Amino acid sequence: MTPQNTPTNWENSNQAQNKVAYVSSTAEDRLVDQLRQHFFIKHLVTYSAFEDYLAEQSILTLPDILLMEIDEDEYCFTLVEKIKKNPMLHGLLIVLLAKTPNKHWKAKAMKLKVNDLYTYPLPVDYLRERLNFLIKFKLIRPKLSELLNQVDVEYKMPLSKRLFDIVSSGIALILASPIMLLVAIMVKLESKGPIIYKSKRVGTGYLVFDFYKFRSMRTDADQTLAQLSSLNQYSAEEEGSTKAAFVKIKNDPRVTKVGNFIRNTSLDELPQLFNILKGDMSLVGNRPLPLYEAEMLTSNEWSMRFLGPAGLTGLWQVSKRGKEDMSERERKKLDNFYAQNYSFWLDLKILLGTFPALFQKEKV
Structure with missing residues (x-):
């Protein structure tokens, strides 16, 4: 369900909204505008800036999901390995985006056990639902008895x-x-x-x-x-x-x-x-x-x-x-x-x- 008030500024975030840190190769990214209607987005255009951003975070300010566009040099996979080895970042949800289908990238992503790999063209509605589900699933997985009360996505049947x-x-x-x-x-x-x-x-x-x-x-x-x-x-x-x-x-x-x-x-x-x-x-x-x-x-x-x-x-x-x-x-x-x-x-x-x-x- 679409929120009535659309947040547009990461720094003005509150705990009612989920946070996504996103790195892509271009500053003008339509996906950012589309996801910003539902999440607080921190968008960076280089992996070095992305790493600097993560290094500045505390446990209380870490994003819920790291959304990363796979680069031609495949540095994103090296970064995923670093994140997996960092105790403070352990358990962060990681979703990768591929510009084109690539079996080699898919195999690497599965080996690193990332949470998702999406390929362009990207159906944003499906991505949004999936990101919300991953966040909720991570939060409620240890409390199976409370699962039914935690998930609030609603679709009305005819x-x-x-x-x-x-x-x-x-x-x-x-x-x-x-x-x-x-x-x-x-x-x-x-x-x-x-x-x-x-x-x-x-x-x-x-x-x-x-x-x-x-x-x-x-x-x-x-x-x-x-x-x-x-x-x-x-x-x-x-x-x-x-x-x-x-x-x-x-x-x-x-x-x-x-x-x-x-x-x-x-x-x-x-x-x-x-x-x-x-x-x-x-x-x-x-x-x-x-x-x-x-x-x-x-x-x-x-x-x-x-x-x-x-x-x-x-x-x-x-x-x-x-x-x-x-x-x-x-x-x-x-x-x-x-x-x-x-x-x-x-x-x-x-x-x-x-x-x-x-x-x-x-x-x-």
Whole structure:
């Protein structure tokens, strides 16, 4: 949401606004004017001036984000290394901007673990949302219990879509209540632990909310995820990539016998009808992502998926679900397409295609 009062002077900043220190090669930079509507910007045109500026800061005056345009001499990468080694600057959010696509730069950026790499032409709205999310995510990550109250980015869903969601989810909950009761009993009898698995998910406009499913895994599933990275269906696909954005484990050993059945029949998703009724998500949309997946979607190419509705079912589920040839890039493109083109008729088409997709052949 756009603030009513637009700050234009870094020195007059107050703690209600986020601070961005930006270095680029030209003094006349349109990006500065566009970002200045939402952030306090300190703009410098040389890396030496940028370093001098950082050296003058105290812990209380440090910017929230360092925004750096990659120079032809690649000195920015040397500076990132220096920043990473400086204890006072440890933890600063770093976002790089590239004038042209460059796999070598991308590999270097990933190796240095910068928070983002954007390539021109730059969609400023996506960059703005991403910068805000990174700042909020950094501040609230240690306090997961407070996540829902910390994120204030709001996108209003069309009234017709919201009314359809309320009516549909209400009727579905009534009709599905006997099945839900039976599943709850099966989950409880098979293994110890809660019947409902609740996790934090990132949905529309980077809104973080509590996401409900019937528990289909052992209670230590989250702790053992890192040990199973070699089984991830969305393996790293691009040169220089070390980690995939999405996580979907093939033949996941953490899944219980009852869990395997309810996952293959999608019965584990039924509690999300409460999420829909509450307004956390829609019946149709892009799947809300776990925090660790949302944090990986860092490029301007894919930020768009968060500007569409989050949903129980979506375009990628009915197009590719359960197929081992489903790539990370295909899924992202489907998510972006839906965010740009969602409508009542597209939603209806997806809903009609959801029922044949409920029973998967592949265990993914």
